[in-house]
Every structure is written in C-alpha cells, then in structure tokens.
Amino acid sequence: MYSHRKPLDDDDTELVRLARGGEAQAFDRLVERHTPRLHRVVRRLASDAGEAEAIVQEAWLRAWRRLPECDAGRPLFPWLVQVAVNVARDQWRRERRLALADLGADGLELAEDEPGPEPRLERKLALQRLARGVERLPPAQRAVIALRYDGGLAYEEIAQALAIPVNTVRTHLHRAKAALRIWMEAADEGLA
Amino acid sequence: MKDWLDDLLSELPSEPVRPELQRSLERRLAAVRRAEVRRRRAWYGLRALAAAAGVWLLVPQLQPATRALPPLSYAGIGVWLRGLAASPPEAIAGTLRRTLDLESGIAGNLAPDVAVGLALLALPALSIVIGLLGGQTQREASAA
Numbered sequence: 001m002y003s004h005r006k007p008l009d010d011d012d013t014e015l016v017r018l019a020r021g022g023e024a025q026a027f028d029r030l031v032e033r034h035t036p037r038l039h040r041v042v043r044r045l046a047s048d049a050g051e052a053e054a055i056v057q058e059a060w061l062r063a064w065r066r067l068p069e070c071d072a073g074r075p076l077f078p079w080l081v082q083v084a085v086n087v088a089r090d091q092w093r094r095e096r097r098l099a100l101a102d103l104g105a106d107g108l109e110l111a112e113d114e115p116g117p118e119p120r121l122e123r124k125l126a127l128q129r130l131a132r133g134v135e136r137l138p139p140a141q142r143a144v145i146a147l148r149y150d151g152g153l154a155y156e157e158i159a160q161a162l163a164i165p166v167n168t169v170r171t172h173l174h175r176a177k178a179a180l181r182i183w184m185e186a187a188d189e190g191l192a
Numbered sequence: 193m194k195d196w197l198d199d200l201l202s203e204l205p206s207e208p209v210r211p212e213l214q215r216s217l218e219r220r221l222a223a224v225r226r227a228e229v230r231r232r233r234a235w236y237g238l239r240a241l242a243a244a245a246g247v248w249l250l251v252p253q254l255q256p257a258t259r260a261l262p263p264l265s266y267a268g269i270g271v272w273l274r275g276l277a278a279s280p281p282e283a284i285a286g287t288l289r290r291t292l293d294l295e296s297g298i299a300g301n302l303a304p305d306v307a308v309g310l311a312l313l314a315l316p317a318l319s320i321v322i323g324l325l326g327g328q329t330q331r332e333a334s335a336a
Contacts, residue, residue, distance in 0.1 A: 024225055031217055039209045053213050060217055061224055130200050149201040177197055184197070 012076040020067050027067070031060055034080055037151065042084050044134065044146035055091060059084035078157035081147060085161050126184070133183035134176075141176035144169055239316035246312030249305045260297040262290070 012033075018026035039056050046052035063070075063083050070079050134145055140162075147158045155173075159166040262268075276283040 024221070028218065028221070031221070032214070035214060035217065036209050039213070040206045043206055044204075049207060053210070053216075056213065057217055057220060061220060064221060064224060127200060127203060127205050131205055134201075134204065145201065149198075149204060150206065177201075180201075181197060184200075 013072060016067070016070060016072050016076055019064075020070075020072070027064060030076065034077060035060070037077065038080055038084060041081055041146045041151040042088065044150050045085075045088060045139070045143055051091075055084055055088050058087045058091075062087060075157075077151065078153055078161060081151050081153065081157075082161040085143070126187075129187050130180065130184060133180045136183070137176050137179060141172045141179070144172040145176050148173060235319075239319055242312045243316045246309045246315075249309030249312065253303060253306045253309070256298075260294060262294070 012030065015026045015030050019030065035056065038059065039052060042055045042059070043049065043052040046055060059080065063080060066083065070076065134142055137145065143162060144158060147153045147161060148155075153161065155166050155169050158169045162169070272283065272287070275286070
C-alpha cells in the first residue's frame, strides 16, 4: 500500500452504518471524502475527463442504491472501486469499445515536496513520460496499475474489483512494470 | 520491494477533480433521494388504499357470516362437554359435522367480493411483513 493515499477507513464504518440507516448526510460525507481518489483511479481508465466524471457520478448513484449490499466490516474504498469498474464495464459494453486513456500532459500536478529546480524538472518530465507510458498499456494492465498506485488497493482487493484471480493481478502488474521500465529506459537513451 | 518505478507510479500526475463534479453529484443524489421518497409515499398510499378497499368490501359480508354462526352459551358448552365425557368419538364426530355444515352455510352466503377483499388486505399485510423482515436483515448486517 502507498501511505500518502490511505483513506480514513475507521470513520467510514460509522458513516456507512449511518448511511445504510438512511442518513443522507453521512453518505454525502463519504462522497466528499472518496471522490478525489475514486476520480483519480477512474480517470486513469477512462478515455477522457467527461467519461471519467460520468463513471464517477454513476458509480456513486449505484453505490447509494446498493449500500445495503456493502459489507460494513470491510474498507469501503475497494468496494467503491469495484462498483466504478462495473459501471465502466457496462458503459464500454454499451459503446462496444475499451478505449485507452488520453490523459494529456496539460494541467498535470506534481507533489509539493520536490527537490531543487533541475531535479524537479527532471522528475516532472519523468512523471509525464511515465503517464504517457501508462496510457499506452493494454487496458487490463492499465487497470491494475490504476487500482494499485492511484487507488492504493492490495492485490486481493484489485482481484475482487476486477473479478480476476490474484495471480492474474500479479502477472498484469509484472508485465505492466516491465513494459514501463523499457519505456522509461528508452527515454533515457533518447530513443523515444 | 519498492524501486524507482514504484516511487514514480505512486506520484503519477492526474487531473484534479472539478468542483462542478462534486456539486453535480450532490444534485443528482438529492434528486435520486427525492424520487425514492416520492416512490415510497406512493407505495404507502397504494397500500392504505388497498387496505381501505379490502375493509370496505369485507365489512358488509361480515353480517351474513355472523348470522350463520350458532349462538354460543354456557349451557350449550356444558351439554357438549357432558357429551364429550360420555362418548368422545360421537361428540367429536358431531362437532366436525356441525363445523362442516357451518362452513358450507357461510360459503353459500359469501359473495366473490370477500375473496377480493381478503386479497386486498393481504397485499399491505404481506408488504409490511416483508419490510419488517428486510429491516431486520439489514440491522443484523449492520451489527455484524
């Protein structure tokens, strides 16, 4: 897991319990808390910003309707991701496509705790190049990368969200990282 | 083990969430909740209407049904108990015979409205029972 994206799941349990009892405000609090991270994961999978927003909105509406099915004893976010993945799948099935993300380099944001100007620029360029590399991955590998690094999910949670075996998650992740390493090394050698 | 690629992947740039998304979500959720309340109210209204119609159909049928019932008295019960003590099979057979006569008498006096009335009363009753069972399941799931 990647600590800077860990949710406050302890409080989620109480909010989920209240929301299941019909308290709309508790659910709104969950929406407020998890939308940025959910959007980040979905944006990595979606073909454009509009599609990502539509999926996030539909995922929350579906989550509200299916809240009684949510296991209150488990962290909420992996379940939310699972709902969002199912929404995306339904949407793509309807549109008969599985588009690659076209996340552009414009408007990219970098973490604030960065080193001095030159290394910072270097890191920014590396991140931009890596983002383009992730866009070029096959959808299944990109999904695993998004759920693992943007969502901070464990292998088991990714497997559950994508309805695939844990070993397949490991394989996708291994292949994706191997491809990304080659992609990044090609940039270092000035081949890209 | 984490390496440079893991570090970079953990910091991949992404577009920030537009504030409009949050607002639009709140609006859509509020609309869904309002629709749920309207649907629930309509369902409660329908149930109340069904129950009222059921009562309206059944009440006029109760009088002929009660007329078919034999008058109940202490003396009558005493006679039946003495008969039961003297000859149990005969007393039970007699009671069964009278019950069957009573049932066919009531059935003869009842109009088809009764069946409709009973069905109309059963609809809200069943829905309340299902609602209670569902609520209990949800409470158990929340407590678990």
